[in-house]
Amino acid sequence: MQKYILSNREDSNATRLLGILNAFYLAKKLNTKAFFTWIEVEEAAKKYNRDIKLYTNKNFQGQKIISCNNDTKEEVFTKDFLDRHCILQNEVTSLMTFYPHVNMKNMKTYPANINNLEKFKELFEKESYDYFEAPFEMRYSWDIDEEDYLAQINRIWQNIGFHSKIKELIQKATLKAKELGDFCAIHIRNSDTVYSYAPFRKQNLETTYHATPYELAYHIIKEEAKKQNVIIFTDDISSAEHLLKALNLTNVYLANDFRDFNTLSQTQMLLYDISLMSFANKIYGTHSSVARLATCLNSKSKQIDPHSFFTKKQRYSIIKQNYSLLNLHPDQKAYSLFYLFVTGGGYRRNRIWR
Numbered sequence: 226m227q228k229y230i231l232s233n234r235e236d237s238n239a240t241r242l243l244g245i246l247n248a249f250y251l252a253k254k255l256n257t258k259a260f261f262t263w264i265e266v267e268e269a270a271k272k273y274n275r276d277i278k279l280y281t282n283k284n285f286q287g288q289k290i291i292s293c294n295n296d297t298k299e300e301v302f303t304k305d306f307l308d309r310h311c312i313l314q315n316e317v318t319s320l321m322t323f324y325p326h327v328n329m330k331n332m333k334t335y336p337a338n339i340n341n342l343e344k345f346k347e348l349f350e351k352e353s354y355d356y357f358e359a360p361f362e363m364r365y366s367w368d369i370d371e372e373d374y375l376a377q378i379n380r381i382w383q384n385i386g387f388h389s390k391i392k393e394l395i396q397k398a399t400l401k402a403k404e405l406g407d408f409c410a411i412h413i414r415n416s417d418t419v420y421s422y423a424p425f426r427k428q429n430l431e432t433t434y435h436a437t438p439y440e441l442a443y444h445i446i447k448e449e450a451k452k453q454n455v456i457i458f459t460d461d462i463s464s465a466e467h468l469l470k471a472l473n474l475t476n477v478y479l480a481n482d483f484r485d486f487n488t489l490s491q492t493q494m495l496l497y498d499i500s501l502m503s504f505a506n507k508i509y510g511t512h513s514s515v516a517r518l519a520t521c522l523n524s525k526s527k528q529i530d531p532h533s534f535f536t537k538k539q540r541y542s543i544i545k546q547n548y549s550l551l552n553l554h555p556d557q558k559a560y561s562l563f564y565l566f567v568t569g570g571g572y573r574r575n576r577i578w579r
Contacts, residue, residue: 228349231317231356232261237293238359238495239514242574246521248359249381250374254342255349260356262314263298269568282422288554289486291415296492299388305384310556321348322358335360341368353390364521376526382522391496394484398500401483408454410505411445413437414513416460419560430567432533435511436559438549439468441531441540445509456505458498458515462486464553471551541568 230252232244245261252259264272281291298307319331323339333354339345349357360367364374386474389394402408416422418436426432442457449455450472458480459465469479484497499515502508503522510516510527520528535543548558 226353226355228354229257229356229572230255230259231320231358232259233314233317233320233322233358234262234361235264235272236494237514238295238576239499239518241295242357242499243514243518244361245385245466246378246381246454246518247361247363249362250377251342251345251357251359253377253381255346255500258310259313259359260310262317263295263301263311264314265297266295269295283486283491285420285422288420288464290420291465291491293417294491296490300490301388301391301492301536303386307485311404313423316384317356319354319556320356320358321352321354323356323360340366347490364517372524374517378521382454387496391493394489394493394497395500397484397495399504402504404480405454405456405478405504408456408505409449409452410456410458410502410506410508410519411442411449411458412510412513412516412519413439413442413459413465413504414431414515415439415557416559418552419461420556433560433564433567434559435513437511438544438564439464439532439551439553439557440544440561442509443468443472443537443547443551444543446472447474449509450477454478455507456480458502459470461557464557467553518535537568537570541565544568 228311230248232241233242233246234244241261241263245259246260248259283290288293298311302311307491321333323333323335331354333352335348339348339360345360364371413436417428417438418432424540446455446457446468453476455474455477456479457469462479462481465479465481469477474498480498480501481494482502484494486494489497495515502516502519503526505519505523505526507527507529508516508520509531510519511532513531516528520526532540544561548561548565
């Protein structure tokens with residue numbers, strides 16, 4: 226029987242794109258075809274009972290933000306690419322997946338010991354399912370040849386059938402990178418992870434380490450700017466603009482100033498940012514898929530997680546020292562204070578926050 230590799234992500238743009246890259250990587254290794262699904266914004270909002278504004282807004286209480294909106298598949302990819310690789314979720318007849326929350330009748334979850342290509346290949350050949358979902362965390366949780374993985378991922382990215390408007394933005398980002406020369410990037414994922422318009426994000430400790438306190442970013446940027454140009458990438462534009470003013474450094478830039486916030490969609494801005502970020506010699510970023518995707522596209526770019534780069538004591542001291550320097554939205558200030566509480570020891574790692 227014919228078997229295929231599938232990416233079935235329903236969340237953010239960067240996560241979906243990473244899933245697609247992993248699916249094509251595995252399909253090439255297994256000599257089969259890769260497919261992906263692309264659920265629309267309205268469908269996702271209805272499916273998860275969320276306000277459509279969570280996905281589409283560019284403004285929250287006067288703050289410029291980039292929400293997790295996804296353009297339609299026709300706005301992101303060419304018709305030919307979609308015809309060859311995109312399917313509807315209801316066309317997935319049977320599935321093996323790493324994600325037990327997937328709601329399908331003919332579905333089975335992978336065994337826990339699938340952690341390398343050889344074991345996955347054995348399972349792929351043995352099991353009688355039509356589709357096998359690509360593991361999202363493959364680069365980080367599998368025993369994998371990372372050099373080969375990154376080389377293949379870069380080739381796959383170059384061959385994705387992006388819409389002409391997306392290709393134009395990627396080209397503009399490439400030209401801007403050449404103009405800037407050597408630079409360091411910092412990615413601050415502080416929109417729905419922090420602002421109170423997305424309460425579902427606040428029900429776990431993981432989100433605390435998804436975002437980055439601006440006081441910590443302030444310190445990182447000041448130190449890096451002594452050595453090279455720094456570009457700030459973020460989905461929280463207004464706060465970053467304030468950060469830029471507070472820093473008052475001539476070699477620190479905001480990626481948002483290189484493109485048009487008002488006319489571009491969230492997906493278009495994201496793809497511009499990822500393309501430009503991928504040229505950085507190092508990227509300060511958390512486990513956000515945006516920073517991870519950018520590092521996938523440049524094997525020479527080093528990713529540094531701000532939460533593990535400093536000790537707890539250092540983070541606590543840096544945030545406390547810089548807290549009064551930044552006059553940010555109350556939600557951002559509250560997040561920084563909560564982060565101080567967490568790093569100061571006022572929590573238990575195994576506790577569920579509600």
